[in-house]
Amino acid sequence: xxxxxxxxIGGLYVHVPFCxxxxxxxxxxxxxxxxxxxxxxxxxxxxxxxxxxGDLRPRTIFIGGGTPSLLNLRQWEQVFRATERLPLSGxxxxxxxxxPATLSLDKARLLRSGGVNRVSLGVQSFDDTLLDRLGRxxxxxxxxxxxxxxxxxxxxxxxxxxxxxxxxQTLAAWRQTLAEATAMGSEHLSTYEVIYEEDxxxxxxxxxxKIEANEDLACAMYEELVQRVASAGFQQYEVANFARARNTxxxxxTNDYPSLACRHNVNYWRGGSFxxxxxxxTTYVRGVRTKNHPxxxxxxxxxxxxxxxxxxxxxxxxxxxxxxTAAFGLRMVAGxxxxxxxxxxxxxxxxxxxxxxxxxxxxxxxxxLPDRFQLTREGLRFADAAAELFLR
Ligand SMILES: C[S@@+](CC[C@H](N)C(=O)[O-])C[C@H]1O[C@@H](n2cnc3c(N)ncnc32)[C@H](O)[C@@H]1O
Ligand code: SF4
Numbered sequence: 001x002x003x004x005x006x007x008x009i010g011g012l013y014v015h016v017p018f019c020x021x022x023x024x025x026x027x028x029x030x031x032x033x034x035x036x037x038x039x040x041x042x043x044x045x046x047x048x049x050x051x052x053x054g055d056l057r058p059r060t061i062f063i064g065g066g067t068p069s070l071l072n073l074r075q076w077e078q079v080f081r082a083t084e085r086l087p088l089s090g091x092x093x094x095x096x097x098x099x100p101a102t103l104s105l106d107k108a109r110l111l112r113s114g115g116v117n118r119v120s121l122g123v124q125s126f127d128d129t130l131l132d133r134l135g136r137x138x139x140x141x142x143x144x145x146x147x148x149x150x151x152x153x154x155x156x157x158x159x160x161x162x163x164x165x166x167x168x169q170t171l172a173a174w175r176q177t178l179a180e181a182t183a184m185g186s187e188h189l190s191t192y193e194v195i196y197e198e199d200x201x202x203x204x205x206x207x208x209x210k211i212e213a214n215e216d217l218a219c220a221m222y223e224e225l226v227q228r229v230a231s232a233g234f235q236q237y238e239v240a241n242f243a244r245a246r247n248t249x250x251x252x253x254t255n256d257y258p259s260l261a262c263r264h265n266v267n268y269w270r271g272g273s274f275x276x277x278x279x280x281x282t283t284y285v286r287g288v289r290t291k292n293h294p295x296x297x298x299x300x301x302x303x304x305x306x307x308x309x310x311x312x313x314x315x316x317x318x319x320x321x322x323x324x325t326a327a328f329g330l331r332m333v334a335g336x337x338x339x340x341x342x343x344x345x346x347x348x349x350x351x352x353x354x355x356x357x358x359x360x361x362x363x364x365x366x367x368x369l370p371d372r373f374q375l376t377r378e379g380l381r382f383a384d385a386a387a388e389l390f391l392r
Contacts, residue, residue: 112155123162134163164193222381
C-alpha cells in the first residue's frame with residue numbers, strides 16, 4: 001500500500017555496455033560490441049524498462065555507458081519506441097553520452113527528434129598524442145566535427161568531457177585544451193582527473209614504473225581549470241562541473257546552481273532516487289540500493305526468464321543513508337543548505353556532524369554559514385577526503 005501511494009521516481013539512467021574499443025584507463029563496465037549482442041541487449045533493456053515503467057515519471061533521463069552513440073539508427077528507433085511508453089511530458093533534460101568517433105548527422109538528428117535535448121561528448125583532450133596515449137578511438141578533428149554535427153542537428157545543450165593529469169600532459173598542453181574547449185561555446189564542461197583504476201592497462205603501466213603520477217602538477221592543472229573556465233563565462237557548481245550561466249526558457253536557475261547544470265547529476269548529489277537500467281547499473285529507490293549484474297549475457301538471460309537481473313541489494317539504515325547523502329552533496333559548490341538536508345534525510349547536519357564540520361572549518365576546508373555548510377575552494381579540491389569524514 002505504501003509503495004502504491006509513493007511518489008513516482010524522477011530519475012532514469014540507462015547503461016549501454018558497449019564501446020568500439022576499450023580505453024586504456026577505463027574501468028566502467030563495457031566491452032567491444034557485436035551487432036547481435038547489441039540487439040539482444042536492447043530486447044532485454046525493453047523488458048527491464050517495462051518492469052519499472054509504472055513507478056517512473058522521469059524529469060531527467062541519462063543514457064550513458066559505455067558508448068550509447070555506438071547503437072545504429074535502427075537500434076535507436078527501437079529504444080525510442082520503448083521510451084514512448086513512459087510518461088515523458090515531465091522530462092526537462094534528456095542526455096545521451098556520445099563518443100566523437102561514432103556520430104553522424106543522421107544519428108544526431110534521430111536523437112534530437114526522439115526527445116534527447118542534451119549530449120555529453122567524450123572529447124578528453126585536443127592533443128592527438130595524448131588521445132593516443134589514452135587509447136581513444138578518435139582524433140581532435142573528429143571532436144570538432146562531432147560538435148558541429150550536434151549544433152546542425154539542433155542541440156543547444158552540449159557538454160564536453162575533458163581529462164587532465166594524463167601521463168605526459170604538460171601544464172601548457174592542458175591550457176591549450178582548455179582554451180580550445182572554452183572557445184567552442186559548449187554549454188557545459190565536465191572534467192576528470194585521471195584515476196588509475198586497478199585492472200586497466202594504464203594502472204599496469206604505473207605499477208611497472210613506465211609512467212609517473214605527479215600530484216603537484218595535477219593540483220596546478222585543477223587550479224588552472226577553475227580560473228580559466230570562470231574567465232570564459234562558466235560557473236562552477238560542483239568539484240569538476242561547470243555550466244554557462246546563461247538562462248534557458250524552461251530551466252530557471254536556482255540559488256544553488258546555474259540553469260544549464262546537469263539536473264540528472266544534481267539529483268544524485270542531492271540524494272534523490274533514480275532507476276538505473278542495463279548491465280552494472282545501480283538503482284536507488286526509497287532507501288534501497290540495487291545493482292544489476294555487470295555481465296551483459298547474464299543480464300539478458302535473467303530478463304529473458306522474466307527475472308530481475310540483480311547482482312546485489314542493500315537496504316541502508318537511515319543514518320547511514322543520510323551520511324552518504326551528506327558526503328555526496330558536499331561536492332556541490334553550494335554545499336548543503338541545512339533545511340534542505342533535513343527535508344531529504346530527516347537529520348540535522350548541525351547536530352549529527354557538528355564535530356566533523358568544525359574539523360573541516362579549522363583546516364580552512366569548509367565554512368559554516370547561517371543557512372548552510374559548504375566546502376571552500378581548497379576543500380573542494382579534497383572533497384573526497386571531506387566526504388570520508390561524514391561517512392564513518
Ligand atoms: C563512462 S565515460 C562515458 C563517455 C564515453 N564513453 C566516452 O568516453 O566518450 C564518462 C567519462 O568518464 C571519464 N573517465 C572514465 N574513466 C576514467 C578514469 N579512469 N579517470 C578519469 N576519468 C575517467 C571520461 O572522461 C569519460 O568521458
Ligand atoms: S572511457 Fe568511454 S569510450 Fe572509453 S572505454 Fe570507457 S566508456 Fe568506453
